[in-house]
Amino acid sequence: MSDSPRHETLIHALGAGLVPVRRLPPPWLRTLGWLLVVAALAVALLLRYGTGIAMERWQASPDMGWATAGAVLTAICAAWAAFVSGMPGRRAIWAWLPLPPALLWIGASGLGCLRTWVEPAAQLTRTHPAPDCLYFILAFSIPLSALLIWLLRRACPLRPVLTAVLIGLASAAASASLLEICHAYGAAATDLLAHAAAVVVVVAANAAMGGRLLSRH
Amino acid sequence: MQGEKVWSEKMLQPLTAAGPMVSDDALPRRSSVRYRVPASPATSAIETADQRRAAWMAAAQAGDRIAYEKLLADSIPLIRAAARRQGVARxxxxxxxxxxxxxxxxxxxxxxxxxxxxxxxNAIASRRAIDALRSRGRRDSRELHDEFALDRHPDADDASAASERQQDAQRLRAAIDELPPGQREAVEQLGLRERTLAEASGQTGRSAGSLKVNLHRGLKSLRRHFNGEP
Known part of the structure; x- marks a missing residue:
């Protein structure tokens, strides 16, 4: 059996306290659960604002359409990677999965910004000041991050800070995607800077606090 | 002493990994994929052991204590290997x-x-090993060492060790006093005073054979007294 009496004693103690456990659902299922909440929020915003604002933006600046697709994919990939990182033994390389869509998101946004500089006519009439974007992303990211942390509470994130960063990225990307529905921001540098600042704040706050919340195992 | 650490203390420690660390990719490739039909007999043996443990864990998740204890005992060599891979001292x-x-x-x-x-x-054991290395590193950086003084300072000077030895001696003395007279004499002469059979025989007036038998019986009684042996 075991090599030392100390281990044997511990094994007997753990065996004596054994109770049946409910297995953790697979990462894709938990990702789906979280995405359903995001989708419910999207439906609520669409009912309130309709599809007009987003369609108008995408027609005026096709790069923004790519940026939105990148943000949506980043949210999905980052959430899935966060759940996978909570399962011991999975390949660490999965943590890089959100990188390509994040590059699409950042790249398309940057390209849109550059085009606006070159052709100012493509810029939309802004209906909100830039700080609104910041508050919107922060306000939506907090409950979405909290929900992800709650869904990960039974998992075992062996790299809690990495998991927290992925949670921050997922919720910030999801919030930025939701913002598309109701906020007619253009590809102006101020708007994009506000977005970038919000994403950085959300990711950093998660890394600072979420890591501690997740490292209880 | 580190080796004597009580396991329950550790239950409160978080499994943290905030900094750079060894990637799980360093693990054997086969370990991160779903089970497949093994390609060769050698692979088959490895896969079988892994699958057997997987089946035990599945049973343990359902509450099978026997499977769980077997699994944990079977896991010890794997944990040791993972700890050594991370560079944990023996x-x-x-x-x-x-x-x-x-x-x-x-x-x-x-x-x-x-x-x-x-x-x-492997993933859990590697992380635990890294945590152990980090906590050891932190402790070592806080403590001051004087190797020469440590070497020169014998355990005999330790006050608690001395008092423990004194108590042991007293307990032994009391147990010897409780032995029958023949056995007590044999133990005192041959065991405590380290006399030869001839000297002890001259001293007590008993034959060498009688002293040997009494010493044997006396030691057996003492062993039973201290260890509870039959």
Whole structure:
């Protein structure tokens, strides 16, 4: 059996306290659960604002359409990677999965910004000041991050800070995607800077606090 | 002493990994994939052991205590190997084993039986080993060492050790006093005073054979007294 009496004693103690456990659902299922909440929020915003604002933006600046697709994919990939990182033994390389869509998101946004500089006519009439974007992303990211942390509470994130960063990225990307529905921001540098600042704040706050919340195992 | 650490203390320690660390990719490739039909007899043996442990864990998740205890005992060599791979010193490997077993118990619901048990265990054991190395590093950086003084300072000077030895001697003395007279004489003469059979025989007036028999019986009684042996 075991090599030392100390281990044997511990094994007997753990065996004596054994109770049946409910297995953790697979990462894709938990990702789906979280995405359903995001989708419910999207439906609520669409009912309130309709599809007009987003369609108008995408027609005026096709790069923004790519940026939105990148943000949506980043949210999905980052959430899935966060759940996978909570399962011991999975390949660490999965943590890089959100990188390509994040590059699409950042790249398309940057390209849109550059085009606006070159052709100012493509810029939309802004209906909100830039700080609104910041508050919107922060306000939506907090409950979405909290929900992800709650869904990960039974998992075992062996790299809690990495998991927290992925949670921050997922919720910030999801919030930025939701913002598309109701906020007619253009590809102006101020708007994009506000977005970038919000994403950085959300990711950093998660890394600072979420890591501690997740490292209880 | 590190090796004597009580395992229950460790239950409160978080399994943290905030900084750079060894990637799980360093683990054997086979460990991170779903089970497949093995390609060769050698692979087959490895896969079978992993699959057997996976089946035990699945049973343990359902509450099978026998399977669970077998699994944990079977996991010890794997944990040791993971700890050594991370560079844990031989003296501290057993502590990593204890902490890993406790973590396995707490997070056993995160194991998916369709995947490799060994990879799952390896990830936990490696992280525990890294935690042990970090906490050891922190402790060592706080403590001051004087190797020469440590070498020159014998344990005999330790006050608690001396008093413990004194108590042991008193207990032994009391147990010898309770022996029948013949056995007590034999133990005192041959055991405590280290006299030869001839000297002891001259001193007590008993034959050498009688002294040997009494010494044997006396030592047996003392062993029974202290160890509870039959």
């Amino acid at each position: 003296d501290h490997v057993d502590d990593v084993v204890q902490e890993t077993l406790i973590t396995v118990d707490r997070v056993r619901h995160t194991y998916d039986p369709s995947r490799s048990y060994d990879a799952w265990l």
